[in-house]
Amino acid sequence: MKEWLIFNDLILLCISVGVFLITLFVLPRIRKTALKFNLMDSPNQRSSHDTVVPTFGGVAFYITLVFTLFITQLLDTNDITISLLVSLTIIFFVGLKDDFHELSPKMKFLGQVVTVLILMSQPEFLVYSLHGFFGIQEIHPIISIIFSSFLFLGFINAFNLIDGIDGFASITGIVIAGSYGLLFHSIGNYYFLAICVAVISMLFAFLRFNFSSKKKIFMGDTGSLLIGTILGLLTMKLLSLGGETYSALAIYRKEIPLLILCILIIPTFDIARVIYIRVTQKKSIFSADRNHIHHVLIDAGLSHKQASLLIGIINILIVVSMYFSIKYFGIGFSLLLFFVIILSLIYTFFVMNKTYFAKKKKVKFRNFLINCLSTFSLKHTANHNNYRLLLKQKIRSFRIFFF
Incomplete structure (x- = not known):
């Protein structure tokens, strides 16, 4: 048993260092290629930057994820690596095509659906029960497939939408992957823990260039869709686990969805807020605008780095407070706390928002x-x-x- 744990730790160390170094090595070369062939992201009326910037940073993500899956297959006891690799390849080419030449929302969504359905063919990612959360127990298999796919697709799009300023998606991804990594470590699932470690290392290396003024590169839709798919997969895995698996966390299984919702609070709140604004303005929910929370922060006078770090700190504080609330005060008090958090976020961004539509409101x-x-x-x-x-x-x- 001790030898097995040492073996797992060595794999995690190899993945952490290997992914970080590969990302640092590949990104400058991708940037150089993008500059050579003029593969740039040009600013428009919705952009938060005012100069052209090389994109396609997500290509480095795909390379490092393939490296990660090659190593973590040693820990794969359920034979899901091939399905995951196929899904990531599909969403990679969808994002790559969108970065080269903007895809229509329908074609982009179709690619996401195919990706999700391949992963949903694995029973271990389907949510068959909420274990008493809001009184919901067992879920019918057909409803489970629809419900699980809906959640997965929703998260992929939510994460894709928050990639609007330097560091925002990366820091949010680090917080989510870090939180999930602690959960997977507590329940002893080293395969998904290794994926969390890879995502964290990859995004830290990417921040080195994304925050740079001279070597800046964007992850593009290629990167945000890949990271969104990985984090969505980890979310579904945690939601699908049985009650006995969470005994090491000292909290009840029915309380896990609330904790996960707080971990995902930033992309969830952002997409809900944007959809509400677009619906009230009688616009398509797929239309582009400047109503995301990162736009609000930038318009309020914060720099890209300040806005991204602020949101990251807020996300961490929400996760930590919710975990200890659930652990020591139970689900009732925690639901009240969650309600207060949501009201606080609504109020804060209502106050900070200075757009014409917000001023009318x-x-x-x-x-x-x-x-x-x-x-x-x-x-x-x-x-x-x-x-x-x-x-x-x-x-x-x-x-x-x-x-």
Whole structure:
């Protein structure tokens, strides 16, 4: 047993160092090739950068993931490596095609569906039960396939959408992979732990170039789709495990979905917020805009690095607080805490958002407050117009809604 653990640790060390060095070695050469053939990402009205930047950093991700799977197949007890490699290859070419020449949303989504269905052919990624979370126990097999595929596709797109500023997707991916890595280590699943280690090493190496002013490169859709697929796969694996597997975590199985939801809070909140805004503006949910949370942070005056690090720290604090809340206070208090976290995020980004659409919403909210206060106050009977003007000045004096 001791020898087996040492063997596993050696594999993890080999993957960590190997992936980091391969990524550092490959990225400059990809950047050089992109510059040579003018494979650049040009800024537009939605961009958060103002110069052309080489893309295709995701090609390095694919190379390192193939290297990782070649080594981790020694730990693969369920023969899923081939399915995973085929799926990653499909999504790699979908992203590569999109980086070369922008694909239509339908074709891009079709490629994602094929990728997900191949992985969903493996029973160990299907969620057959929520183990009492919100009172849900067993799930019908057909519903399980639909539900699992929907979650998987949703996460791939959510992660793809947050890749909008330097370091944002990478730091979010590191936090998610790090959290999952701790969970897989606790339950003794070294195969998926090795994948988590590879993702962390790969993204740390990528940040060296993504934050650079002279050697900058973007991961592109190739990279964000690959990382989204890997992290989505890890999510489905954790959700599909049985209750007895989580005894080492000292929390109940039914509480795991809430913990995972907090780990994924950034991409989940961002895609939910963007869909809401697009629907209320009567636009297609696939339309492009500047309503993502990273756009809000940049428009509020933060640099790319500041915004990315801030979100990463917030994500870590949410995960840690939720884990200890579940462990020591139970599911009831933790659900209340989650509700407070969501309200805090909604309020924060509502306040910080300075777009035209957001300002219109704030004006409506300000008028709603004025109407409520003037209706329930007796003072307005003497001089209604003057009192409303006084209320408007008082509300503006708080300067929390940028009125």
